[in-house]
Amino acid sequence: MQDAWTRHLAERADAYRHRGLWRQRRTLDPALIDFAGNDYLGLARDPRLAEAQAEGARRFGAGARASHLVSGHLPAHQALEARLAELTGRPRALLFSTGYMANLGSLQALCDDRTAVFQDRLNHASLLDGAVLAKARSRRFHHRDLGDLERLLRRSSRETRKLVVSDGVFSMDGDLADVAGLATTSARHGAWLMIDDAHGLGVLGARGDGSVGRVHGMDQVPILVGTLGKALGSAGAFVAGSQALIEHLIQFARPYIYTTAQPPGVAAATLKALELLETEPERRTHLAALIARFRTEAAMLGLPLADSPTSIQPLMLGDSQATLRWAERLRERGLLVGAIREPTVPRGQARLRITLSAAHGEGDLDALLQALADLQVEDSRHREAVTP
Structure with missing residues (x-):
């Protein structure tokens, strides 16, 4: 028979998992390109x-x-x-x-x-x-x-x-x-x-x-x-x-x-x-150029970006399950992006939190933009498939 505390923990865990809000820690794979962290100038590994x-x-x-x-x-x-x-x-x-x-x-x-x-x-x-x-x-x-x-x-x-x-x-x-x-x-x-x-x-x-x-x-x-x-x-x-x-x-x-x-x-x-x-002010210069390029090309793709001039570029998907799905598909392609859901953000405002860094090269950005473009097409097909 469960005691009150064990039952309480289990109920909260089940509720979070059911709503797609359960958080998981994963050991960072060095092979992944990190678009989730806050190492904006690329100094953490210098x-x-x-x-x-x-x-x-x-x-x-x-x-x-x-x-x-x-x-x-x-x-x-x-x-x-x-x-x-x-x-x-x-x-x-x-x-x-x-x-x-x-x-x-x-x-x-x-x-x-x-x-x-x-x-x-x-x-x-x-x-x-x-x-x-x-x-x-x-x-x-x-x-x-x-x-x-x-x-x-x-x-x-x-x-x-x-x-x-x-x-x-x-x-x-x-x-x-x-x-x-x-x-x-x-x-x-x-x-x-x-x-x-x-x-x-x-x-x-x-x-x-x-x-x-x-x-x-x-x-x-x-x-x-x-x-x-x-x-x-x-x-x-x-x-x-x-x-x-x-x-x-x-x-x-x-x-x-x-x-x-x-x-x-x-x-x-x-x-x-x-x-x-x-x-080394060129780190900030390079980062600013990456931000400008990402926003320009994401807009051309019609991606739902928030209005942000900084390294933090939220891709507003709204639905928690879709956000998790996009994050997992990006991970399969070697790209690490944060899947942000409630309660960190308000309900209905789930997003991919894409962060750009001076450590990223143009090839890294190419890979991210291509993956997002492919996911947009894939998600459109997914919605058509589940619509009665």
Whole structure:
């Protein structure tokens, strides 16, 4: 006889499998061309990063041994924080072990039940969870809708502290936040603005400083979050801002205080990635050309692409089962593409999340476009076959 917990787990698993929402881990086959990951500049497998990581481990050890506030804050961490502050044009930066922790820690440390938080409806889960952890009064405005944000801010006159939060590049849609508009609207109501630029850092901006960077200074965006495991090819995250903000996070951000610091070799690898970001701008140029070509040729094929100017190119199929079928057929042809379904995206908005990288060559793009064209024909026949 099953106990209540075993029965509960089985029922949830059966329901997810029946709806085509069950997620599976697969060990990455190196032979596959990866159009699913976030290695936008192709740095994750660069041997120079691997060597820098190995040298960092040789100098400082495989692990940091303790949290930053105990004995785990090492010279590589200090140098990386200084370099990230310089890249983003802020006085200070603070390292976190993951982007999820950076968002949780920032919101938990800054907000409480007397804080009003205003979030874009398509914000990353870590931002939504951070507001819940802080017990803040959270309101969500329509995606990229400054008018709706204005309306919500006007109705929140009772709260003394207000925080507007948005992704810089939306991870499932690839579109951009109107950072300037968010900054103006926030300032008009005395609110701070927090931007999570996880998918913009390293790719966008004149120097790879992201969708915020130096263009939108600290007065416009007081809280800037970036991750290191996407375009920079390593791991971890940071928050950049004023001296007062960073010291506040050091004192009160529980995910920072109570976590072992990232391995020093990882920090050393990230320093090498930042060096290559500066000295090899051709990576961003090549990536921009791939994005432009993909969008042009996908439009000629009539593929249902979302309106995205970034490395993230969602192919909107709508149906979860069709999305899984397309992803599996692409895998059979040596192409790895993410099949994104609810609850990650709203019901009826299942998609293939195609991500382009500077590591891709023209031949890789040829293979992807040909496979998508063939699948479009195959899917049309499939629909005709099942239609009574």
